[in-house]
Each structure stands twice: as C-alpha cells, then as structure tokens.
Amino acid sequence: MSHVVAPPSAVVPGEATRQYLAALAARKRERIDWSAAPPTYKRYPAKGRVVLPWREPSLPGDLLRGLLGVTRAEWAHGARTVRLKRPAPSGGALYPIEAYIALRDGLYHYDAAHHAVDLVRPGDHRPVLHAALARPPAVLPELVVVPAAVFWRNGFKYKEFAYRLQCQEIGVLSAQVLALGERLGVPMGVHWRFDDAACQSLLGLDPACEGVLGAFTCGTTTATSHVPAPTATTENHPPPNTTDHLPPSVADRLPLLTALHAAGAAPHPGVLPPAPPSPRGPVVRLPAPRAVRLTDGLARRGSPDNGFLPRPIPAGTLAAVLAHCAAGYPGDLPGTADAPVTVTPYVLVQRVTGIPAGAYRYDRRTGALVATGGTGDVRSAPLQPNTRLALPEAAAVVVPVGDQATGATAFGDRWYRLQQAEAGLVVHRAALAATAAGLTARIHSDGTNPVTDAALGLAGPLRSLSFLLLGTARPGSTVTTSLT
Ligand SMILES: Cc1cc2nc3c(=O)[nH]c(=O)nc-3n(C[C@H](O)[C@H](O)[C@H](O)COP(=O)(O)O)c2cc1C
Structure with missing residues (x-):
C-alpha cells in the first residue's frame, strides 16, 4: 500500500x-x-x-x-x-x-x-x-x-x-x-x-x-x-x-x-490578528498636510534614475504623503475603509524642514510622527549602487512595515499576498502624492533588509516591506506620458 x-x-x-x-x-x-x-x-x-x-x-x-x-x-x-x-x-x-x-x-x-x-x-x-x-x-x-x-x-x-x-x-x-x-x-x-x-x-x-x-x-x-x-x-x-x-x-x-x-489559494474567513506592539518614543508634530490629490500625480510620475537634488522639502508635503499612505481604501480586508490593515507606514526623515532627521512611525490617528528609537542610519546595509547613490540625497524614505508571520494563523499563506499588496499600495500612493506635490520618488527594494529594520527600531516580528525614496528631482528627469 x-x-x-x-x-x-x-x-x-x-x-x-x-x-x-x-x-x-x-x-x-x-x-x-x-x-x-x-x-x-x-x-x-x-x-x-x-x-x-x-x-x-x-x-x-x-x-x-x-x-x-x-x-x-x-x-x-x-x-x-x-x-x-x-x-x-x-x-x-x-x-x-x-x-x-x-x-x-x-x-x-x-x-x-x-x-x-x-x-x-x-x-x-x-x-x-x-x-x-x-x-x-x-x-x-x-x-x-x-x-x-x-x-x-x-x-x-x-x-x-x-x-x-x-x-x-x-x-x-x-x-x-x-x-x-x-x-x-x-x-x-x-x-x-x-x-x-x-x-x-x-x-x-x-x-x-x-x-x-x-x-x-x-x-x-x-x-x-x-x-x-x-x-x-x-x-x-x-x-x-x-x-x-x-x-x-x-x-x-x-x-x-x-x-x-x-x-495561498484557499479562501480563509480572515480575522485580522492584533497589531504587534510598535515602538513608542517622543512625538514630533507635523503641520497640516498640504492639499494634494493623487490624481495629479498620474500623468507625471516616473522613477528618477539620477538620484535627487539634496534639498529639504516642506514638512506639510511629507504630512500629505504620509496621510495618503495611511488613508483608507475600498478593499476587501476588514477595516480597509479606515486604513491599511496589514502594514504601518514608517519614515526615515533625512531632509524635511523643521523635523529632526531620524526614524519614525506615522500615527494616522494624530497625524504625528512617533520616534522609534532606531538610528535611522542604513549606510552599512548591503545596497545596490543606484540606491547607495540616491539614498543620501533623498529627503525621506517611506517604509511600509508589517509582521509577515502572524497573519497566517487567520489567512493562511494568503497573508503573504495580502500584505505585500498593501505594501505596494502604500508606496504607490506615496509616489503619486509626492509627484502631485512636485517631487519625485523611486522604490528601491534592496533597502528592505535587517540593517534597515534595525535602523527603523523594529523589534520582534516587524519587518520593512518596501523602501521608497522621495525628494526633489534633478533637472533632466522629466517624465511625459500620454495619460493627460
Ligand atoms: C515592486 C517594485 C520594486 C522595485 N524595486 C526597485 C529596485 O529595487 N531598484 C530600483 O532601482 N527600482 C526599483 N523599482 C522601480 C522600477 O525599476 C521602475 O518602476 C521601472 O523601471 C519603471 O520605471 P518608472 O517607474 O519610471 O515607470 C521597483 C518598482 C516596483 C513596482
């Protein structure tokens, strides 16, 4: 037998x-x-x-x-x-x-x-x-x-x-x-x-x-x-x-x-796991978000291939980008009408007027930044040459963070897909918002690594899931589409 x-x-x-x-x-x-x-x-x-x-x-x-x-x-x-x-x-x-x-x-x-x-x-x-x-x-x-x-x-x-x-x-x-x-x-x-x-x-x-x-x-x-x-x-x-x-x-x-x-193919009833504890530190207030529509980023968005002009950006612009990252959307996970539910936006601030450089979690309820205690320094990470070049010039890095394991209890291996998709949704919203605000942005996947996780002050099962550099475009990196 x-x-x-x-x-x-x-x-x-x-x-x-x-x-x-x-x-x-x-x-x-x-x-x-x-x-x-x-x-x-x-x-x-x-x-x-x-x-x-x-x-x-x-x-x-x-x-x-x-x-x-x-x-x-x-x-x-x-x-x-x-x-x-x-x-x-x-x-x-x-x-x-x-x-x-x-x-x-x-x-x-x-x-x-x-x-x-x-x-x-x-x-x-x-x-x-x-x-x-x-x-x-x-x-x-x-x-x-x-x-x-x-x-x-x-x-x-x-x-x-x-x-x-x-x-x-x-x-x-x-x-x-x-x-x-x-x-x-x-x-x-x-x-x-x-x-x-x-x-x-x-x-x-x-x-x-x-x-x-x-x-x-x-x-x-x-x-x-x-x-x-x-x-x-x-x-x-x-x-x-x-x-x-x-x-x-x-x-x-x-x-x-x-x-x-x-x-991941099996359907699951899907009860969301409790959010893992997130780092808590001093709160840094952001000004009211600048009014930015994602639709205004559609026609001009493009990933810069020559880094950024190392200039500070206004804090109100960062506030707008993060508010769009954390906004609700018509998805099919419980709670998405209010906010993404499998990831939390974090940010490495490098050049934002009035905001000390460092690693922060974005608190969507208060619209403030919460310092994580991480160093914010990812220079020793194993980075690709283009990331190594662009990173020090960027004004900020948006990093969706999540626990890749716990959700499997309720969602099985589908959790992987759901969470990665939300990470992609969050960074693309950030890219559209940055573009609409006159900035530019590029995903650098190699930025997600253990050095970044430590620099962000992540503990336990939390991991960086994507890594979006944003900042001021260098002259010559114009994008034109027929999407107007
Ligand atoms: C999920 C995802 C991961 C990406 N990872 C990287 C990366 O690791 N390094 C990089 O330079 N660009 C990365 N990119 C940017 C792409 O290279 C870029 O989108 C592509 O060349 C198309 O150009 P465009 O964004 O100007 O339309 C990534 C884009 C996506 C959507």
Whole structure:
C-alpha cells in the first residue's frame, strides 16, 4: 500500500511562506540569463479583437491604458536604447502583470502593445467573477478587471523574488486603479480575496505559469442590489481562446514561488490578528498636510534614475504623503475603509524642514510622527549602487512595515499576498502624492533588509516591506506620458 504524504506547506498554514522567506533571506547574487526572457507581451489570436480608441475618452480603454498601457518611451543615452514604459512602476520595468476584463458581452485580454482587447470567451462572465469574490460589491459591477501575473516574465531575472514583486505590483496597480477611477469619475473596488480556482479556470490560465492576483470592480449596472446568480460556469463553456505562445511553467524553475502561490489559494474567513506592539518614543508634530490629490500625480510620475537634488522639502508635503499612505481604501480586508490593515507606514526623515532627521512611525490617528528609537542610519546595509547613490540625497524614505508571520494563523499563506499588496499600495500612493506635490520618488527594494529594520527600531516580528525614496528631482528627469 502506498502512502501519499502531503508536503508540509499543504498542511501547516504559513509553512510555504516561511520556506519562501527563508530562501529569499539566503539568496545570493545570481547571473542573469537574459536569453531566458519570455516575450514582453502576451497576445491572443486576432479573431474577436476590438481596437480601443486612443484619443477620445473611453471606458474601459482609458482605465486599461492608465493601468498598463504603453505610454512612455525613455532614452537610455549611454546604452543607446529606447525603453517602453507603462504608467505604473514595475520592478526592472518587466511588467509581469497582464489584465483581463469582463464586460457585458465577453471576457477579453488587454493587448497593451496594441491598445486593443482580444476576446477570450464570449458571454457575460461578470456574475461568475462576482460570485468568486470574498466580499463582492452589492450590485453587479459594470466591468471587472482581473490582473494576473506571468510568473516567468520577471522570474527569469529575479528568480523566487519575482513573486514578491508581482504581489507588490498588484498593490501598486490597485492604488493606480483607484486614482484612475477617481479621475474618470467611476467608483472602483479592489479585491485580493477570491476563489483562485474559479478565476484561473475562467481565464484559462495554467497556475504553474500564471496566477490571478486580484480583481478590480468598476461601477454598477443596476440601481438595485440584485445580483444575478451565475448562469454560466467555465465547465459548460467552450475552452477559452488561447495564445500560441503560452508562458513557460515555473513549477520546476521556481518551486518556492509555485508552492507559495498554491498554498495561498484557499479562501480563509480572515480575522485580522492584533497589531504587534510598535515602538513608542517622543512625538514630533507635523503641520497640516498640504492639499494634494493623487490624481495629479498620474500623468507625471516616473522613477528618477539620477538620484535627487539634496534639498529639504516642506514638512506639510511629507504630512500629505504620509496621510495618503495611511488613508483608507475600498478593499476587501476588514477595516480597509479606515486604513491599511496589514502594514504601518514608517519614515526615515533625512531632509524635511523643521523635523529632526531620524526614524519614525506615522500615527494616522494624530497625524504625528512617533520616534522609534532606531538610528535611522542604513549606510552599512548591503545596497545596490543606484540606491547607495540616491539614498543620501533623498529627503525621506517611506517604509511600509508589517509582521509577515502572524497573519497566517487567520489567512493562511494568503497573508503573504495580502500584505505585500498593501505594501505596494502604500508606496504607490506615496509616489503619486509626492509627484502631485512636485517631487519625485523611486522604490528601491534592496533597502528592505535587517540593517534597515534595525535602523527603523523594529523589534520582534516587524519587518520593512518596501523602501521608497522621495525628494526633489534633478533637472533632466522629466517624465511625459500620454495619460493627460
Ligand atoms: C515592486 C517594485 C520594486 C522595485 N524595486 C526597485 C529596485 O529595487 N531598484 C530600483 O532601482 N527600482 C526599483 N523599482 C522601480 C522600477 O525599476 C521602475 O518602476 C521601472 O523601471 C519603471 O520605471 P518608472 O517607474 O519610471 O515607470 C521597483 C518598482 C516596483 C513596482
């Protein structure tokens, strides 16, 4: 008689996360095999293609373009190359997230390169997606955007670390979609908790290659709260229109990513764990936040590649950035209407008028900074050359902080995704706010490390989860998009 022994990750909630984090902590610099890079864009057969209008305002065209459209070209003068960029940041500009969209008449894939949508399945699949959400909106959404990661798109470069970036990028895109919705005048909802298998199978994605990581619901179709029960399931539908160039499986290439993504698939009731004790020290008051709208950062945002002018910024501007980081949002974790619930914004102040340099936790209730007792000095950290150059010039560093382990008790390994997404949402809101205030900002993931954690005064299970430098742009780092 043969015994089937389940892998530990399948039975102990949080075990896949623990193994994944241990591997990230132990990882060494690896040679990048650029020849292993898969195509930059995913394409479906042209049958059923709808080219979206480029100039006149349109929904969903403007929403998709504002999320993932190819909107910017940047010259790298030294390398004599042009890089095509998109509106929201992405680790290494590799853009692993593809977008699908469920409309009244069909499920489509967004072809970013051509600003078109290709039909994946005819029919109205919004009720199927609606039913798959842990906290669905009361009414059937006008449309549902489903972002999914192509694991190998950035996995060939970042290996297992790619999943961390993908999860953070879902949070970045969530912040982006909320700002876009505000600009377009349509209410958006952000969903990170759903039935993975139902969404994967609707989209026809192999979970060893691609993973659905979120859903963005938009507007409503009716004024009533009646949501039709899904009449269609994926079983009674024809197989989806698929691309000839399926992304490669990462099951053997990135086994820890594969295990963590699979372990996070189970839906959990999700009661938030109590917040871990945070450092308490002298309180430094911030002035009233300067009035800043995130929507004003959309068109001009771009990551500076030549550091910052080492100039102080007004404290009211930092107050505005932090207030946006800590603001509530229409998410599907309990409590997000008031504030992010899995991370807390911290800040390393370097050049802010009237605020002593140092490490602080932002207290959203009082709008004040609480000194953590950390040194604020991260110079001895193992940093990449561009971080080492830009860090001393930045005015401040925004760092979302959280406990990566405790939430697994209630949310299982899904906690990893949820928390990384919130970290991405927080830093992207900070980047949009900084841009709207006339500053510039860049994520430097290498800034999250044990030296930073100590410099921030973090104790126990608290860890830095992202690291956003912000400050005054150097001349020449202008960004223009067609998102205006
Ligand atoms: C999750 C995430 C992690 C990132 N990590 C780094 C990093 O470690 N170092 C860096 O220089 N840039 C980092 N970036 C910035 C990207 O390189 C940048 O967004 C990308 O080149 C696209 O350029 P853009 O932001 O100007 O649109 C990160 C961006 C994201 C979204």
